[in-house]
Structures are given as structure tokens and as C-alpha cells.
Amino acid sequence: MNNSTSPSPRPSSSSSRCHEPSSSPSFSSAVPDEIAANCLARVSKSQYRSTSSVSKSFHSLLSSPEIYAARSEIGATEPRLYLCCESLRTGATTTTRRSWYNLMSLDDERIKKGDAFISVNGAEIKMKTELRLVPVKDSSFHHLCARSKEANLAVGPEIYQIGGINKKNGKRSRSVCVLDCRSHTQRRAPRMRVARQCAKACLFDDDGSSIYVMGGCRRDKECWGEVFDLKSQTWKKETLPSPLLIGGDEFQVFALGAKIYVITECNKYVYDPKEGRWLLLDWHFVGLNRILELGGVWCVLDNLVFMECSSDLYWYDLSCGKWVIVQGLEDLCYTRVNCRYRMVQLVNYGGKLVIVWLVLPEAVSRRKPPVIPLEKTCFAVIRLEKRLTSSGLVISGEIERLSFSLVHGSYNPLTCLSVSL
Template sequence: MASISSLPKDVVLECLARASKHDHPNLSLVSTTFRSLVSSSELYAAGLLLGRTEHCLYVCIHVYPEPSPRWYTLRPTRAGDTKLVSIPSSPSDLPSNSSVVTIGSEIFIIGGSINGEKTSSLLALDCRSHTWRRLPSMRMARGESVACLIDGKIHVIGEGLGLEERHALCRVSEIVVFEGSMYGMAGRTKCFAYHAEDGSCDVHVPDPDGLSVWDHSYCAIGNVMYSCDYTGELRWYDREDDEWRDVKFQRPLRRPRLPRQFKLSDCGGNLVILWTESFNVISCSEITCERRNRNEIWGAVKSSNVVLTADFYNSSVDILHCQVVTI
């Protein structure tokens, strides 16, 4: 350890930048110096220069009968698959029904409820060192809201803000940022689009397949919006024809078995689907997508395996949030 400490700071930063980001939380335990470097903007800049940034998936899961949810990160194993690993520093009083947004290497947890009571708390998880910090509370307690980041600003939509009453919509269940606008899925069949540039808002029907928006999860990759329903059907939105089209596969995609227990996310340009294989088992598939012509997008399954098995007797799992952090 003394020999490493005696190296010039730039050399130590380059060594740390070459290490896998999954090892940074453990490296931060080596010494206070390493902890400071791991969470520094200098290490992030060194990683950018070396082209060593990574996309890391973080998932908030409530494993019942535990009293509160916990955050997990998806890590590769020696066997060549992936597993969800619990972040040991998760607060014991982490709110449920909160909204989350990612800025840089941090995940912000906004509001929610603790023991059934709405909270105005703000928490931040530093994904480089897996440390938490409490921020000044909001002026208003908010539960069951959703949040997103547009042009460097956090937008929170939901309980207590009045926007839903203005447009006669029910609770917002999911939100997607697509081409600079915020699309909120609300009620059973409605989707509102909020355009931050001019403050205008309009209502759409997001997916004409007969299912409610509660039966879908959405994400955007580049200029393409994707939708996945509880049967595992994957679609993409063709803006030119104003039509949802199926993503085509040469081999069948593994299907979720339980409704409303799945999340769709963008991870470094690939689609990631998390779903409950059974009441206490979560599986994950990573899918690459390729646009072969104007009307066709083809998907290929890069990996698919069980990533979490709850070990409590008579337990069940609830997938709450899925965030991708670039570190």
C-alpha cells in the first residue's frame, strides 16, 4: 500500500481508471485517499480520456417481507452470466413509491412514502463509491410521482402538482424522455406529452394493442421509442407512419410470466428487460437492436439468465425502478 501511495496522483488515477467500475466500491474501502479519488470528477475525466466509461444497471427492488426496498447493481460473474448484487449501504428507511432520476454518476431518490406516510426527503446514491447523502428536503411531500431529466433540469410529475387534474388524467405510472419531450403514461389508455421548450402539453394514445399503459414499460434509444408488454411483446414506434411495429426476432424471446412485474431500459444502446420469472425470481435479457430498413427493426438476444433469487421463506419481489448510470 505504501508503494502505491508514493506514486504520483496522475499515475494512481490512470490505474484506477483502468479498473472495472464494478470494483470501485471495494477500492474505495482501501483508504480515505482511494475513497476520495473514486468519487472524484478527476477519475471520471481520466476514464473518458482512456475510453473506459461503462454503462452500469441499477435496480430498486422490494423483497417482501423486508420492510423497505433496496438497490442492486447488475454485475458479471466468473461463470460468464450476470447477477444482481445488493448495495450494502442502502438506508434502512429507504422510501417506497418514490421517483428517481439519474444525473451523471448519481441516482436521486425523490419523495415517496415511509410507513405509509408521504415524505419530502431527497437522497442521492453515488454509484462510483456506493455512498449515500441526504439533501435538503422538498417544500412539499410527494408520493407516487415520477421524474425525468430534460436539459439539465429535474422535472417531477405527480401527486400534488396539479398537472394531472388540469388534463383530467389519473396517476402517472411511467415517464419517458423522447426527442426533448416528456411522455407520461397515465390512466389506463392515455399518454400526455409535455414539451419543456414552450410548456405546452397534449394527449396521445401510446399503443393501440388493446392493453392499458399499466401493462407496458417504455424506453427510448436515440430517436426510437420502444414498448414491452407483460406478454414479452416488444414494439417500436414508427413516427413517420404514426404506427407501432413489432421488433422482429430470428429466435423466440423468453416471455415474462407475471403481469406488471417487468421493466424495460436502455443500457448503452441495448434494450434490457427485467421480469419476474416467479414470485421470488427475477430474470434479465439484454437485446441488441438493428434497423435494417425504414419499416423493420430486428432484435437479437445477447444474454438471458436468472439474476436474483430471494432467499426468504415465502418471499416475493417487486421491481420498482431501473436506472442506467455511466461511470
């Protein structure tokens, strides 16, 4: 008697393939990386977290510089908000800490908190909790927050942090640091010629993308302004002298068309980079100095200057030198009437306008859970529409989204920037 067990029959090649899914090529391995990147670049960045969980190759590709290069090439970039906040740290001594936050959309229904309500004059305005602040944990970002009174400027997918006060020695800084929001890493750019604090910076792209940095230096310095070439990553040899009779330390800088404007409390100047000289603006621009008023915030969008004042939104009409109210935003004004709040910033959000303000305790209602936590930052995304009428240009706005942040604890929002990813 043969007690040996006969071997099991060998499975057919077809059945073997059915039980070996790992041998099947994945999408990313079946096509070149260039094609895969071009396909994935057309997916909204808000879906990258779920898409990267499909496979290791997807995760690697969605984290690589190639995906951002492909998005930029096909014009599929999306605006993303970054918020710099200052928080108090208590201990033996009270210190302040600055941190950067990425504003993420809560698309996942499992983590949505529902609706919240803010009480105004007995009525409740509904707000969607569509945004949350996610701390940028990379240590290099926190290293950049070691300075204060710096100029922050968004350029494409990067944030330039220029000058400021070094907290270690209390001196002005010539340093220029660049935050890459694609990889959350930091690099050093060439230092400025002059150390600056509280300088102003604007992006001027008529000559091939340059950063103009002005002010913030000692009065005896002739180099009142410097120009950084973004393509060559170098500071130009030519410097900008100070406009005549600038007077005082308070001023603002912005670019409109092919010229750069400097607004002070007393005068208004325009700089023509082609001619290389300053001109004093006439009385037609008299209203522009209102952007220096206490508590006023402003920004440039679509070659127009917008400003928030007394809960209303205005735009500046260069043709008549007057501020004109943006129509259709009565609901936004209503959310802040008789409320304690502090305006933080107006932001050019990829062609739309984002209004950022800090709601103070008296503005919060606890009638319906969940509610807005005390002293939280609110964000209103405004879509603007222009109409040319017989009486002139009319600009109206529509609230597309009204959200508040979900970060807990005491913190002070300092600046909000929109980058392209």
C-alpha cells in the same frame, strides 16, 4: 586462542538491493496520482476487484472519486445495473424491507456456477449465470428504502429518489435523496416545493440537464410539475401547471427530443419547455396510451419508445402512430411462451436494452443441475440494429446475454436502473 566469532561479511550494496524489494518504487508511487488515475481509468470496472489487490495504493486509488472523474473525462464509463427489491420479514408481525442490489458479473471462474436451463414446452433454453445480485450493505442505502411510492431516476452515477410516502407518518414526502453508486453513500438534495407520492420523473438534458417531476400532489395544488437543475442543485422558481382534462391518476411521462410527453388513459399531451405551454396531441399518437396497459413495461432508448407486450418487444413509430414489432427476438419470446412470469422493467443499458422479468415456479425445470431457483429474476441484454428500407425503418434485436440472479429467498423486484460508473 581466540574463541570469538568473527563477524559475517557485510553484503554488497547490490545484493542488499536484491533482498529489499520494498525499497523499489511501485508504479503508483513512481508517477503522479493524476497519471496513475488516467491509466487505471482505462481498465474495465469489472477488473477493479482483482486490480485493487495489487497494492494498497491501487486499492486506495480505485476507491477514490478521482478514478471516476478520470473515467468520465475520457469517456470510459460503463453501465451498471442496480435493482431495488422488497422482501418479507416474518416474526411477531410480518413487515416488508426494501434493499438495493448491485448486479455483478461473475468473471471469476472459481465462482461461476455453470449453465442453467429453463424448460419451455418440453424444450430447454440455456441460460448463462453471468450475473449475481450483491446487496448494497451501506446503511444509508437502506435508509432511503424507508419510503414507498417514490420516483426513482438514474442520472449518471447517481440514483435520485424523489417524494413518496413516509412509512412513519403515512404522509406524502417532499424529500429528495441521492444515492451515489460510486461510493455507496447517500446525500440529501433540496426538498421539493410540494409533497408528492406516485409522481413521475424524467431526465431532460436539452436545457443543460434538468429533472422534471410531475403529478403525485393534491388536486388543489397549482404546482403540478417542478424542475430541478442538476448543475446548480436547486429547484427552479417556475412551476408547471397541470394539462387540461388530464383526468385520473394513471399517467406516464417521458422526454423525446426537445419535448416532454404526458400520456394518460384518455389523452396525450406534449410540453414545450421553450414555450412553456401544453399542447394536446392529435389522433396520430393514439397508440401511445398502450404503455398504460396492465402489465406493460416500457422505456425510451435512442429517442424511441419501446414496450413489451404479450412476450414480444415493440417500438413506437411516430411517423404513422403505430407499434411495430422488433424483429429477430423469436428465441426470447420462446423462453416465455406458456410460462408464468411477471414483467418488471425495460432499461436503457448504455445504448442497449435490458429486459427484466420474474420467472414463476411453473417455468422452472429441475432436470439438469444447477437450475434456476424458484421465483428468480431474469435479465436479457438486447443489442438493437436499425435499417432503413423502402417500406420504412426496421429495427431488429439480438440477444447478447441471457442471465438470472443468484439471490436466494423470497423477494419482489420493484425497479431496475442503469447507472454510469
